[in-house]
C-alpha cells in the first residue's frame with residue numbers, strides 16, 4: 127500500500143511539512159532499530175471523525191518508551207490531543223495515525239544515551255489492511271517457519287521497531303508462498319500472534335485467545351474484542367493454544383488495529399470450519415464495526431471525536 131502524503135507532521139510539539147520530516151542516515155534508529163511506535167485508526171463515524179482508543183494507544187507508546195529508557199517529554203494525554211489535532215489539520219476523516227519515538231542523530235555505537243529522543247506523528251489515508259474481500263470471506267494464512275522472539279530477548283510488550291524485523295520475516299514468507307498472512311508460534315510451539323495481529327479461535331460457541339505470556343503485545347483491539355464478547359454474552363477465555371487446535375477450530379480470526387476483525391478461512395491449506403466467515407466471528411465483527419462507525423452507541427468511551435481545535439498539541 128503506497129503512502130498518501132498529507133500536509134503536516136507533528137514533530138516534538140510543532141508542525142512541520144510532510145516533506146520536511148527527514149532524519150540523518152547515521153541516526154541511531156536507522157542503524158540499531160531504536161524506535162517505539164503505535165498504529166491507531168481514526169474512523170469516519172456518523173458523528174464525524176473519531177479516533178479509536180487513542181488514550182490506550184498513547185499509554186502503550188509511553189510504556190514502550192519506558193521499557194527502552196526512552197521517556198518522551200510528552201505524557202499520553204498530550205500525545206492524544208496532538209493526534210486529534212493532527213487529523214484535523216490534515217483535514218482527514220478515516221485515516222491511520224503513526225506516532226513514533228526514536229533515537230536520533232548524535233553519537234554512534236550501541237549505547238543510545240548520547241542521541242536525542244525525537245517524537246513524530248503522521249497520519250494518512252489507509253484502506254483495509256488484509257483486503258476488503260477478506261473481511262467478508264476470510265483469508266488464507268499459514269503457520270510461519272519463523273517463531274516469535276523468546277521471552278527476555280526482545281521485549282514483546284514494547285511495540286518496538288526492532289520487533290518488526292521478525293514480523294517482516296513472517297509476512298514475507300507468507301506472501302512468497304501465496305498466503306495473505308502468517309501466524310508465529312512462540313518458542314514452545316504454542317500459537318503467539320500474526321505478524322501484526324492477535325489470533326482468536328472459536329470452539330463450540332466459546333472464544334479463546336492466547337494469554338499475554340504467549341501473545342506478546344497488549345493488544346488494544348484484542349482487549350476490545352474480549353470486551354465485545356462479554357457484552358454479547360459469548361463465553362471467552364485466555365488459554366495456551368497448540369497449533370493443531372487451530373485446524374480443528376470452528377472459526378479462527380485475527381484482530382488488530384490494521385486488520386480490525388478479519389476471519390481466517392484456511393491455515394496451511396487446511397480448511398477452518400466451513401471455510402468462510404463463521405457466525406461468531408460475524409457477530410463480533412459486526413458489533414466492532416457498528417461501534418467504530420458510530421452506528422451503535424460508544425458505550426465504553428472508545429471514540430475520541432476529532433472535533434474543533436484545542437490548541438493543546440502545539441507549543
Ligand SMILES: Cc1ncc(COP(=O)(O)O)c(C=O)c1O
Pocket residue numbers: 165293319320321322323324343344345346347348381382383384
Ligand atoms: C505483532 C502485533 N500483534 C498484534 C497487534 C494488534 O494489536 P492492536 O490491536 O493493539 O493493534 C499488532 C498491531 O499493533 C502487532 O503489530
